[in-house]
Amino acid sequence: MAHRLEIKDFRSSVATKEGPKEILKGVNLEASSDEIHVLMGPNGSGKSTLAYSLMAHPDYATSGSVRLDGTELELLTPDERAKEGLFLGMQYPVEVPGVPLANFLRTSLKALKGEAPSIRSWPSILKGYMERLKMDPQFAFRNVNEGFSGGEKKRAEILQLEVLKPKFAILDEIDSGLDVDALRIVSEGICRSHEEGCGIILITHYARILKYVHPDFVHLFYKGKIAMSGGKDLADRIEEEGYDELIGTLS
Amino acid sequence: MKTDDGLFEPEGTASFDFGAFGNMEKREEWKYAPLDVAEEFKEPFKPSLCARVLLNGSEPGEGKAEKLLSPRDQVEAAGFASVGRSFPIRVPEGKTRIEVKNKGKRDSLFLSLRFGKGKSDAVLFFEGEGDGVYFLDAAAPEESQVTLTVICLGNGKRFIYDSTRIASGAKVKRNLLCLGGGFDRYSLGAYFAGPRAEAEMNGIYFACGECYTECRVRVAHSVPDCKSRVSYRGALIGSSARSAWVGESIIGKGAPGSDSYELNKNFVLTPGAKSFSEPQLEIKNGDIVAAGHSSSVGYFDPIQLFYLRSRGIGEEEAKRMIISGFFEELLSNMESGEGEEEFRAFCRKMGVSNGAQA
Ligand SMILES: Nc1ncnc2c1ncn2[C@@H]1O[C@H](COP(=O)(O)OP(=O)(O)OP(=O)(O)O)[C@@H](O)[C@H]1O
Ligand SMILES: [Mg+2]
Numbered sequence: 001m002a003h004r005l006e007i008k009d010f011r012s013s014v015a016t017k018e019g020p021k022e023i024l025k026g027v028n029l030e031a032s033s034d035e036i037h038v039l040m041g042p043n044g045s046g047k048s049t050l051a052y053s054l055m056a057h058p059d060y061a062t063s064g065s066v067r068l069d070g071t072e073l074e075l076l077t078p079d080e081r082a083k084e085g086l087f088l089g090m091q092y093p094v095e096v097p098g099v100p101l102a103n104f105l106r107t108s109l110k111a112l113k114g115e116a117p118s119i120r121s122w123p124s125i126l127k128g129y130m131e132r133l134k135m136d137p138q139f140a141f142r143n144v145n146e147g148f149s150g151g152e153k154k155r156a157e158i159l160q161l162e163v164l165k166p167k168f169a170i171l172d173e174i175d176s177g178l179d180v181d182a183l184r185i186v187s188e189g190i191c192r193s194h195e196e197g198c199g200i201i202l203i204t205h206y207a208r209i210l211k212y213v214h215p216d217f218v219h220l221f222y223k224g225k226i227a228m229s230g231g232k233d234l235a236d237r238i239e240e241e242g243y244d245e246l247i248g249t250l251s
Numbered sequence: 252m253k254t255d256d257g258l259f260e261p262e263g264t265a266s267f268d269f270g271a272f273g274n275m276e277k278r279e280e281w282k283y284a285p286l287d288v289a290e291e292f293k294e295p296f297k298p299s300l301c302a303r304v305l306l307n308g309s310e311p312g313e314g315k316a317e318k319l320l321s322p323r324d325q326v327e328a329a330g331f332a333s334v335g336r337s338f339p340i341r342v343p344e345g346k347t348r349i350e351v352k353n354k355g356k357r358d359s360l361f362l363s364l365r366f367g368k369g370k371s372d373a374v375l376f377f378e379g380e381g382d383g384v385y386f387l388d389a390a391a392p393e394e395s396q397v398t399l400t401v402i403c404l405g406n407g408k409r410f411i412y413d414s415t416r417i418a419s420g421a422k423v424k425r426n427l428l429c430l431g432g433g434f435d436r437y438s439l440g441a442y443f444a445g446p447r448a449e450a451e452m453n454g455i456y457f458a459c460g461e462c463y464t465e466c467r468v469r470v471a472h473s474v475p476d477c478k479s480r481v482s483y484r485g486a487l488i489g490s491s492a493r494s495a496w497v498g499e500s501i502i503g504k505g506a507p508g509s510d511s512y513e514l515n516k517n518f519v520l521t522p523g524a525k526s527f528s529e530p531q532l533e534i535k536n537g538d539i540v541a542a543g544h545s546s547s548v549g550y551f552d553p554i555q556l557f558y559l560r561s562r563g564i565g566e567e568e569a570k571r572m573i574i575s576g577f578f579e580e581l582l583s584n585m586e587s588g589e590g591e592e593e594f595r596a597f598c599r600k601m602g603v604s605n606g607a608q609a
Contacts, residue, residue, distance in 0.1 A: 059553075077566070079564060079569075082561055099576040164562065
């Protein structure tokens with residue numbers, strides 16, 4: 001059965017020296033896990049803020065409603081949201097010194113599912129996932145994201161997505177900084193997850209990833225809101241016309 | 252102040268006379284430690300002889316042992332005047348295990364460790380809730396490869412004075428794990444007695460609850476072409492935990508080609524806990540390879556925590572992983588494997604893990 005993510009009048013602000021600054025100004029979005037939603041929008045429009053706020057990042061104070069399969073997430077902590085099935089692939093994945101990727105993922109699996117593969121079977125299971133993403137198996141022993149190149153970090157995010165199997169994944173600029181081969185490999189990972197039932201919300205600046213990940217909906221994010229929605233053709237229009245012109249047609 | 256071979260000459264008072272140091276409250280070397288603890292150790296005392304020493308499981312013979320350096324603070328001088336028993340120990344190649352257990356009253360004892368040629372790996376434990384002043388005097392001969400790991404466990408009040416003389420071409424690794432739960436003030440010195448020698452000094456310390464841990468690490472370069480690396484990391488748990496780290500690196504006039512680096516990082520886990528970190532570099536020779544230091548006191552990075560939590564890992568467990576990760580690299584540098592088990596056990600007790608046993 002498909003999962004549903006419902007975001008209603010979602011607002012988010014950060015604390016600044018001059019007081020709270022509202023960045024998200026009432027986001028509404030409904031998505032089913034058998035759909036792929038793409039979010040595009042100019043720099044600074046609030047896409048990452050939306051991604052972080054949905055995952056309860058500590059910098060943001062939020063209001064409104066976020067429901068996953070009917071469960072209200074608004075008051076839950078990041079780990080509780082992850083347990084409800086939400087996943088965030090970050091624009092800038094964080095380094096965790098001294099914690100090998102394999103240990104991290106196993107601990108995470110255990111936290112999410114209540115049990116993890118045995119220590120003995122885990123390396124070969126993980127290796128299987130890594131092979132599909134053409135990751136050197138040595139990455140399992142390296143500390144999480146430490147010294148990973150930009151592209152390697154993104155690949156490691158998709159590895160986590162595939163291992164953890166959430167209900168819904170928000171992927172923030174997962175395609176930025178990827179070479180052409182990596183873009184294809186990462187896209188394949190996203191599509192595999194989607195086929196296994198994971199809903200996808202893909203934040204991107206480039207239509208090139210849409211060659212591999214076919215969106216059902218494209219939303220134009222502007223000044224903290226969804227300003228326009230459409231199908232794949234909206235992405236093409238953005239690419240051709242640019243944001244200024246498109247937004248101009250709105251006002 | 253000079254050793255027999257006239258090598259080690261840092262500035263400041265050095266004397267076997269405990270009265271030579273002046274008012275403790277005004278002394279630089281006592282600016283961090285709680286002086287009420289030092290109070291009982293300011294003057295020579297009658298040692299309880301409670302401490303037991305085991306060398307590979309059996310008691311070594313007592314004898315005359317030579318202290319190579321003069322005391323550099325009052326407790327050291329008073330403690331040395333109070334030494335009840337001395338143990339000159341020859342450390343052969345291969346593995347050696349030494350235990351110093353004190354479950355009784357205030358004691359003072361002296362261990363001199365003379366390492367043999369070749370490769371030796373010794374571990375020394377300080378255990379028990381007893382108080383004391385302990386002296387450790389190690390010497391690594393020419394071209395030897397020495398690893399000496401000291402592990403402090405238990406809740407005693409301890410002042411430890413430990414120095415290592417490193418002869419030419421020798422490679423010495425000095426690891427320290429301060430995992431006590433009482434009071435530890437550990438002074439560790441390494442000095443080079445001949446060129447082309449190397450010292451690697453790794454340390455991990457915890458200050459938990461009410462406990463106080465101070466590590467003072469001194470490396471003296473007074474001969475050419477030696478290399479030293481000092482790397483210490485500490486964590487503080489509990490709002491009244493206190494730690495201090497002082498790293499002195501001295502490069503003398505006669506030490507061209509010196510290469511030294513010292514690093515200290517502290518992780519404050521509980522608000523209110525206080526950690527002092529003070530690197531001191533004293534360079535009297537312009538013709539060196541490198542001399543650097545870095546020192547920091549840090550707290551949990553909320554973004555790192557968020558990242559782990561966004562993967563379903565609960566706050567407490569995420570914190571434990573971050574702390575354990577903080578020590579992991581240093582632990583693997585210690586190589587000898589000694590202390591790893593004690594460290595892991597200590598971490599389990601403190602609820603710290605890097606996910607390896609998840
Ligand atoms: N912690 C913060 N403090 C102050 N301003 C912030 C904070 N976080 C976000 N902002 C501001 O909110 C706005 C939205 O930022 P956000 O990162 O969400 O944009 P974005 O759409 O993801 O942009 P990009 O395409 O460049 O990644 C920006 O103007 C940014 O400066
Ligand atoms: Mg962004």
